[in-house]
Amino acid sequence: MISLIDALADGNTDDASWRRHLLPIWGSKVVPHCLGKGLVIEPMSGLGAQGYYLATEIGADYFGFDIEPAVVAAARAKNLRRASFECLDALSFPRPKRRADVLLLGYEAINAFPWPIQTKLLDWCGAVCAQNATLIIDFLSREARLPRFDLHHESRTLNTFIPRGDRLLTLSWELPNLLPRRSTRFTPYTKDLIDKLRELGGVVVDCQEPFSNAPTTKQCLTQMKTLIVKMP
Numbered sequence: 001m002i003s004l005i006d007a008l009a010d011g012n013t014d015d016a017s018w019r020r021h022l023l024p025i026w027g028s029k030v031v032p033h034c035l036g037k038g039l040v041i042e043p044m045s046g047l048g049a050q051g052y053y054l055a056t057e058i059g060a061d062y063f064g065f066d067i068e069p070a071v072v073a074a075a076r077a078k079n080l081r082r083a084s085f086e087c088l089d090a091l092s093f094p095r096p097k098r099r100a101d102v103l104l105l106g107y108e109a110i111n112a113f114p115w116p117i118q119t120k121l122l123d124w125c126g127a128v129c130a131q132n133a134t135l136i137i138d139f140l141s142r143e144a145r146l147p148r149f150d151l152h153h154e155s156r157t158l159n160t161f162i163p164r165g166d167r168l169l170t171l172s173w174e175l176p177n178l179l180p181r182r183s184t185r186f187t188p189y190t191k192d193l194i195d196k197l198r199e200l201g202g203v204v205v206d207c208q209e210p211f212s213n214a215p216t217t218k219q220c221l222t223q224m225k226t227l228i229v230k231m232p
């Protein structure tokens with residue numbers, strides 16, 4: 001099986017396709033809401049591809065953090081301009097030195113945790129956002145209608161999706177070696193997420209599925225929603 005770093009870096013992986021074809025589409029939806037902002041913060045940043053893309057498009061500084069030391073080392077080794085990376089656990093709810101003008105919970109960040117922890121993460125977002133910050137949340141909602149089977153051609157992975165309450169189990173077999181892999185995502189209802197954001201004083205200005213017509217075979221991505229929230 002490929003390592004997390006290989007998956008996050010360019011190569012013949014799902015993540016490479018996400019970067020090559022999809023980031024500009026995502027950017028066209030979010031950039032107009034972030035112009036003039038000074039600092040983008042991205043928890044669970046991986047190598048920072050998504051948040052750093054946004055930061056460069058709007059001419060902002062970037063701060064990303066990730067729990068995996070090897071991922072942080074690889075991100076730092078890229079020597080990106082106006083970017084810094086730290087090894088931090090998002091669930092320690094760290095307080096960065098500067099508040100975020102744009103806070104990004106990117107693809108698969110919020111879905112990594114069950115709802116009680118998602119709400120704590122959103123409380124943390126409220127605490128680290130500067131005044132009038134833009135909060136961007138990519139997520140797969142409980143309403144998503146995924147096929148039971150999905151052959152993701154680019155990485156030649158066969159996926160089976162099994163929804164169980166708030167969990168979406170994905171069983172994957174990578175071809176040709178057929179190594180099995182199991183992953184779990186926690187899918188919130190869109191309404192619950194929006195109600196929670198309103199409780200924090202946020203105003204939802206946009207909620208789209210940016211990749212609904214995008215050139216990807218990855219069904220989860222076509223149904224990913226992007227919420228854009230103006231914070232108080």
Ligand SMILES: C[S@@+](CC[C@H](N)C(=O)[O-])C[C@H]1O[C@@H](n2cnc3c(N)ncnc32)[C@H](O)[C@@H]1O
Nearest residue numbers: 044046049050066067068089090091106107108
């Ligand atoms: C799907 S990847 C990030 C993808 C990123 N949006 C991109 O486009 O490259 C998820 C990342 O979350 C990190 N992660 C998982 N749990 C974490 C936690 N509790 N705190 C910080 N990072 C975490 C993983 O190490 C992994 O790098």
